[in-house]
Amino acid sequence: MTSPVDKPALNLSRIAIHAVLLLAVLLYLVPLVVMLLTSFKTPEDISTGNLLSWPAVFTGIGWAKAWATVNGYFLNSILITVPAVLISTAVGALNGYVLSMWRFRGSQLFFGLLLFGCFLPFQTVLLPASFTLGKLGLASTTSGLVLVHVVYGLAFTTLFFRNYYVSIPEALVKAARLDGAGFFTIFGRIILPMSTPIIMVCLIWQFTQIWNDFLFGVVFSSGDSQPITVALNNVVNTSTGAKEYNVDMAAAMIAGLPTLLVYVIAGKYFVRGLTAGAVKG
């Protein structure tokens, strides 16, 4: 006898379930749809129509104006995010490698300290960090932001790699040591080739976190060095003149598209990062 769990029959309850899920899908999609629709309208169209009304005329002027305003900041975000992602991932990998396979006295304590650092509210370090950046001459530069993101991303990247490497059997490292391989040889020839899944997770997670960041952007940069999120906020919240919602929405789309695209293409790694980061300690 098959239980209901084994063979789902098409009955009323299942139709209801599908209906609810579909409704939820619509609710999740509505904001995105609205943003898109609004971005392709003219300001007059926006004031006469409503959120979901189809554009009377499909126009790209919102996008053109938005891009003209924020493209420099878009570039900034790239200049900040790409190096920060690469560096924090590389350092995290090496740290994870040491913490899982070359443990020494104090390394466990360090890991505990690091883990705790995943929780800290950044408000507690903003002031001292900005003093330091000033002293290093990196205030209001993209390099300064790269440094900040690397420093505060280390906790997560190290956690990812360490948890992944812990499941690699110790015998593998022992065999390599007997074969004559040293610290870096083992890392480069044996461990790293095995790390592709976690590297993907880390890259995508870090990319999303750093690209989407606003707090560090608004505190540590100004003017020309600001990332796209800060620029977006400035565009949307400046109260001079009439609000041009099409430009606002286009700018929001420009800011959000990169991480959205990454999610669509490599979403499963993103999910793994989310759930891995959640199972802490």
Added chain:
Amino acid sequence: MATLELRNVHKTYGAGLPDTLKDIQLAIKDGEFLILVGPSGCGKSTLMNCIAGLESISGGAILIDDEDVSGMSPKDRDIAMVFQSYALYPTMNVRDNIAFGLKIRKMSQAAIDEEVARVAKLLQIEHLLGRKPGQLSGGQQQRVAMGRALARRPKIYLFDEPLSNLDAKLRVEMRTEIKLMHQRLKTTTVYVTHDQIEAMTLGDKVAVMKDGIIQQFGTPQQIYNDPANLFVASFIGSPPMNFIPVRLMKQDGRVLALLDSGQARCELPLGVAADELEGREIILGVRPEQISLGAAEGNGMPAIRTEVQVTEPTGPDLLVFVTLNQTKVCCRLAPDVACRVGDSLNLQFDPARVLLFDAGSGERLDLTASGTAIKDNVTRFKGR
């Protein structure tokens, strides 16, 4: 190939913790096959890691070919190891796995290819060279792991329970193969196992370990026939040795052990001086195959009538369980002996083969005529 000597090796993981290895002394000659056997937690894997250099020792010395390697890193000791989990590099194919250690030692590509071919032929894995470890069966991975060790032509081979992960049939096959390979290549080998059958069949020398101490060191035959204490006697041999607590009686200057089967009694003469046994509780050790069916009267061996409690026909033998001195005793008889539960059986003992142990300390009390078994827990092996 090389000699291996361990002198007063001891290891502890920290002040306040009990020693993991205590005063290990042993030495093997060039080309010998040494087995380290014992229950889990006895320290055999730790000892192997110390020989390999993967762990440091807290005291004593390890000498390979008379050179003290105690401070050397693993790669300088010229040792190869086969692991229980094989530890093959998962992202490399079989050929690269075998060649890895050779590449690190900067051998020429031609020499490496030659070595890989030689080893592949030896182990019959030529058809597997292009595959990755994930595509191999357990037995095949085992061979590749051995090939990796063989290609290095090291001074000493270490095997860490290599057959534990294989199924029973494969285990027997590989055991024989390892023995054949050792005969061919005459490699100095140290082999760790918890399986006493592997210990008996593979080793030239066996070291039985318990709680970080070597309980006995000798040839398989010595360990089997002349165990130094209760633990060694009980660990080696399947079905295990029978241990019968006995009371002693003095008669005409001889010492007799009393056996009582419930139905009858008998006295076993022991060849030990009476004062040796003063105040001790004695345990009699006798192996199942050393108990035989009593022949017709008159062959001089002490016999006793017993009642059969359980019979277990194994095919090649018949195991019969009886009770003596309120202890279950196993006898190994010929398979065609006719007996059923409840039958009366006349069993006889050879007093010359029976062993005596002190119940409290477990030490062996009697010495054989040749005097190679001694009372101490640790056997010192002198010279080569």
Added chain:
Amino acid sequence: MTTATARLRASPLDALQRWLPKLVLAPSMFIVLVGFYGYILWTFVLSFTTSTFLPTYKWAGLAQYARLFDNDRWWVASKNLLLFGGLFIGITLAIGVFLAVLLDQRIRREGFIRTIYLYPMALSMIVTGTAWKWLLNPGMGLDKLLRDWGWEGFRLDWLIDPDRVVYCLVIAAVWQASGFIMAMFLAGLRGVDQSIIRAAQLDGASLPRIYWTVVLPSLRPVFFSSLMILAHIAIKSFDLVAAMTAGGPGYSSDLPAMFMYSFTFSRGQMGMGSASAILMLGAILAIIVPYLYSELRGKRHD
């Protein structure tokens, strides 16, 4: 080969290998000690000074904390945090669990649906805030849409209503995070032993009852980690406020993170700002420490 003499051949290269792991970890150790704990200490010290636009190290005792407690805006921000946090966590958990349970029923196109539920997590809170600010626009957003669809006289001006503006933050945050909670619980549900469910079915329980009494209680660990993460997000919420309301109208939708930023960097009150940051840290510790403690205790009981 010479006779048995103790020749310890430790080459300099060996010594380097032994030190390599420590050397590799050293920069990160330095960064963590300075950039994490060192800076926290620094902020802590600042909170006891009279700093305003620039840091000065004149001792002020608990004056800054006293000023915080006297500050109406800080109280508003704190109360908002409780309201926002409570609603956000509660509603997100409820929706997340609900959707996860539904999705656990072997739905066709489950992967596609999951992808849709999760995409908001990939967006910046600024983008989310901008989108919802437009959606909740009084007069041109959702209310106009519903009026056009026939619901005459519908008004939705929560965004400019000081008493209701926090609810707007909740809506946007729930939209962003519920998919994530759904993913966590779905993974947890998938890990549940099917035989427990079968046993309950044989006992005659209906499926909803089984979920409520058997399955969900077994997901307590997932529940607690979700709680931790959501609480963490709530306390750190800054981007969302900045984009949607900038703390307004007035400061009725202010949150501690926004307060800290505003007072430290815009209003030149570094001492007070530092004090508020330390209080935020205290709030997080108040949640994590009991959680970690109970986790460790639980492990020891195993």
